[in-house]
Amino acid sequence: MKDVMYRRRSIRRYTGEPVSREQIEEILEAGLLAPTGRNLYPWQFVVVDDREALQELGRSKAGGSAFLADAALAIVVVADEEVTDVWVEDASIAATFMMLQAQSLGLGNCWVQSRLRFADKDGTLSSETVVRRALGIPENLRVDCILSIGHPGEDRPAKTPDDLQWDKVHLNQFGRTWKGED
Template sequence: MEFFEVLKRRRSIRRFQDKPVPREVIEKLLEAAFLSPSSYNKRPWHFIVVDDKEKLEALSRAKLGASGLKTAPVAIVVTADERKSDVWVEDASIVAEHIHLASYDLGLGSFWVQIRNRMHDGTKSAEEYVRELLGIPENYRVLCIVGVGYPAENKPPHGDEVFEWEKVSHDEFGRGFR
């Protein structure tokens, strides 16, 4: 599929068919992640592929807005070693976006569950919750979870409303580009 078509058509999907994602397809998603750029090529990331139904159910309770993970046949937890890179957030964010774009290109749907700087409940952060659930070492920070599967919902492609040219300046802030 042509790249700009992928960008226009990819939408967040939070309801999935009860159909497993083949391991070869998951490996392709991880290949897309490995092809991500990172600062000084430090590649601080580590991925946890979760397809166990009980763990997916538990992950769906990590924070408000994660419930779509209940129907996802697979989730990719994106973590990064903060000791390896002071820009691990940026590096891991690029990785997650690569997974999203590759998911759509492979006929899958996906959605982002923000974990970093979110709360599980009144006393525990979502990151602490996920770290405990999956046995993640302290030096690995949890950025997000990408829920992936075959879509059980259809959304229209993005239209011209996404082109907010008023948010583009030329040579200095506030000087219109168009």
């Protein structure tokens, strides 16, 4: 698990090689295994492998989503905000589980933010609206994020223990760091 987490980097370039149905199901399994507040399971996942739909998702943000057009697939994480007030947390945990499973299969992946983001520079067309229209997602479901997934077409260095920000960890009193002189 730790090795997978050190190796996980956001990968935004893909080779074009397809991802097998078995691998996609392993990723989905990880999402379906994620815990949810009060066990309410507000989320649903939309798997997208249609090239035109992927291109449309690539236009869902003014910046930082274009690479979806070249991904082998995307998994759109949506949730019903009427079911629970912690739908964002629930959806984000499920997305994170799927990212780590994708990484453990050697697949590149990257989170694309939809919630609170816009498709245009002046902020009139929400990313959520673009995603909803592209995939026929009902109005009652909110779009948290999109995971782009594919065989990595770029090599990014794994993190190392030196990258870890231990100064963000406190012991008993805020400001009293877990590591380092105090």
